[in-house]
Amino acid sequence: MPSLSVDVGGLILQNPVMLAAGILGTTGASLRRAALAGAGGVVTKSIGSDPREGHPGPTVVQVECGLLNAMGLPNPGFREFQKEIDVAKTSGVPVVASIFGSSAAEFARIARGLQPDAFELNLSCPHAEKYGSELGRYPDLVEAVTGAVKASANVPVWVKLTPNTSDIVELGRAAQSGGADAVVAINTLKAMAIDIETGYPILGNKFGGLSGSAVKPVAVRCVYELASNLDIPVIGVGGVSSWEDAAEMLMAGAKAVQVGTALYRGYEVFKEITDGLSSYLDRKSLGLEDLGNMAGRHS
Amino acid sequence: MKPANAIIQEVRSETATIRTFRFDLDLDPAPGQYAMIWIRGVDEIPMSFSSEDMITVSAVGDATNRLFGLGAGSSLGIRGPLGNGFVLRGDKILLVGGGVGVAPLAFLGEQAKSSGIDVTSLIGFRSSQDMIFRSRFQSLGDLLITTDDGSLGIHGRVAAGLMDLDLSEYSQIYLCGPELMMWDIISKASDHAHKIQACINRYFKCALGICGSCCLDNDGFLTCVEGPVVMADRLLKSEFGRYRRGPTGSIGECRG
Numbered sequence: 001m002p003s004l005s006v007d008v009g010g011l012i013l014q015n016p017v018m019l020a021a022g023i024l025g026t027t028g029a030s031l032r033r034a035a036l037a038g039a040g041g042v043v044t045k046s047i048g049s050d051p052r053e054g055h056p057g058p059t060v061v062q063v064e065c066g067l068l069n070a071m072g073l074p075n076p077g078f079r080e081f082q083k084e085i086d087v088a089k090t091s092g093v094p095v096v097a098s099i100f101g102s103s104a105a106e107f108a109r110i111a112r113g114l115q116p117d118a119f120e121l122n123l124s125c126p127h128a129e130k131y132g133s134e135l136g137r138y139p140d141l142v143e144a145v146t147g148a149v150k151a152s153a154n155v156p157v158w159v160k161l162t163p164n165t166s167d168i169v170e171l172g173r174a175a176q177s178g179g180a181d182a183v184v185a186i187n188t189l190k191a192m193a194i195d196i197e198t199g200y201p202i203l204g205n206k207f208g209g210l211s212g213s214a215v216k217p218v219a220v221r222c223v224y225e226l227a228s229n230l231d232i233p234v235i236g237v238g239g240v241s242s243w244e245d246a247a248e249m250l251m252a253g254a255k256a257v258q259v260g261t262a263l264y265r266g267y268e269v270f271k272e273i274t275d276g277l278s279s280y281l282d283r284k285s286l287g288l289e290d291l292g293n294m295a296g297r298h299s
Numbered sequence: 300m301k302p303a304n305a306i307i308q309e310v311r312s313e314t315a316t317i318r319t320f321r322f323d324l325d326l327d328p329a330p331g332q333y334a335m336i337w338i339r340g341v342d343e344i345p346m347s348f349s350s351e352d353m354i355t356v357s358a359v360g361d362a363t364n365r366l367f368g369l370g371a372g373s374s375l376g377i378r379g380p381l382g383n384g385f386v387l388r389g390d391k392i393l394l395v396g397g398g399v400g401v402a403p404l405a406f407l408g409e410q411a412k413s414s415g416i417d418v419t420s421l422i423g424f425r426s427s428q429d430m431i432f433r434s435r436f437q438s439l440g441d442l443l444i445t446t447d448d449g450s451l452g453i454h455g456r457v458a459a460g461l462m463d464l465d466l467s468e469y470s471q472i473y474l475c476g477p478e479l480m481m482w483d484i485i486s487k488a489s490d491h492a493h494k495i496q497a498c499i500n501r502y503f504k505c506a507l508g509i510c511g512s513c514c515l516d517n518d519g520f521l522t523c524v525e526g527p528v529v530m531a532d533r534l535l536k537s538e539f540g541r542y543r544r545g546p547t548g549s550i551g552e553c554r555g
Contacts, residue, residue, distance in 0.1 A: 023509050023511070024514070025511055027511060028516075029519040030511045030521075033519035052547060054504070056342045057504065058376075061301055067509075071504060071510060074547055075547060076548040077547070080548075195302065197304040198339060202302065264507050
């Protein structure tokens with residue numbers, strides 16, 4: 001069988017299929033379960049300075065083509081969370097801590113308080129006031145936050161980018177200038193659903209982020225543009241639910257992929273994707289690294 | 300699924316703080332399954348079914364207090380039925396419940412009885428005024444009642460009723476109630492844990508098995524989709540009865 005091992009953004013992963021931020025990442029036990037089910041790496045739920053309960057419900061809505069969520073960054077605060085990271089690390093796969101803050105200084109303070117295998121900076125959540133894409137849509141802030149965390153952390157720093165912008169490459173360049181070891185694209189697309197019986201917006205927060213199959217073509221385009229223009233690696237996320245989706249994302253230029261919404265089908269999704277990728281590479285007599293060159297780069 | 304629109308057909312006051320709401324939708328739930336009830340403009344909360352088209356609710360917070368303000372003709376959003384409910388096994392079963400947690404057991408007992416299964420019930424309340432569904436349980440078969448204050452039946456906690464029962468007689472035991480009451484029963488009946496199905500709760504947000512807020516330590520059991528009914532021998536190896544996570548994910552005490 002072909003090797004699925006990858007060296008991406010300062011981490012060595014046994015396979016390129018990771019658990020995405022915000023999915024089953026609240027506890028060390030659930031992160032470890034994802035790793036034992038075959039994830040090549042796991043990303044925690046986004047962690048901030050202080051405990052947050054998140055938005056009132058409904059926090060998710062299933063729509064025709066995917067899932068809308070507005071969890072609202074619930075988390076116990078970074079001081080409480082290292083013990084969950086420690087449990088997750090017992091799985092043996094790299095554990096990436098997703099963190100959020102409202103300023104470069106806050107990001108840096110959280111980074112100094114945690115010991116994961118890498119950080120992923122949430123500069124892209126579309127539905128939390130003062131956080132996420134409210135900073136992450138400004139290239140100068142992306143660069144400043146990235147630089148501040150790089151100066152405070154002794155592990156790799158990845159930056160998760162928002163697609164809710166006119167030019168994601170500009171944001172990717174800002175992360176690269178700030179010293180990021182990789183970019184992760186994309187976070188959810190800002191979206192909304194309304195209950196037609198009553199006119200109420202369904203999400204407790206009214207607005208949320210769309211994930212799942214609907215966003216995959218947007219994610220593939222973003223990954224392709226970023227990989228064509230950056231020197232640092234790109235990790236692809238957005239609607240990956242099968243090995244075919246993963247292969248497409250890798251062909252777009254991603255060095256690894258993350259899986260989120262597809263976990264509603266169960267933890268088996270990791271093994272389905274890695275087994276499918278292996279068989280595909282075998283059938284095509286290709287190595288994993290060959291996929292990145294197959295889509296071509298026609299700028 | 301998006302929330303379905305359910306019209307409240309009837310509201311029954313069971314006690315001063317517990318009401319039953321009957322909807323115009325029969326969602327064909329199994330006893331032990333739950334629905335996410337959307338009280339529009341307030342919150343979405345998980346509720347166990349007390350029959351095919353009813354939920355029975357104790358007023359404990361903002362969302363349930365607002366729900367109590369709704370009468371017949373009002374509407375709610377509803378996602379469900381969700382999760383894995385109780386599974387009937389064998390021909391002689393025991394129901395053990397406490398407080399409003401007896402609601403799914405009444406529903407289960409009625410299904411069991413109509414299938415010809417022999418049903419015994421042990422249900423406990425703080426006081427006689429807090430008792431619900433007495434006639435439903437009486438019609439199922441043998442009934443033992445406990446009250447904490449001794450105002451009715453056996454004086455003591457639900458576990459006090461275990462002394463009057465030989466648990467080895469039952470092919471399966473079904474448990475629902477406050478966590479510490481359930482823990483008390485499971486601890487005292489641990490030799491029978493392999494045949495106790497417990498309906499538990501954790502902090503549910505997504506109810507789809509993706510947000511992770513309801514995962515149990517140490518194996519990451521996803522209560523919202525793999526539960527809420529779980530075998531007690533699994534609970535004995537978990538956080539259950541010792542601690543639970545709240546809305547932030549912080550670890551806190553068990554209630555009840």
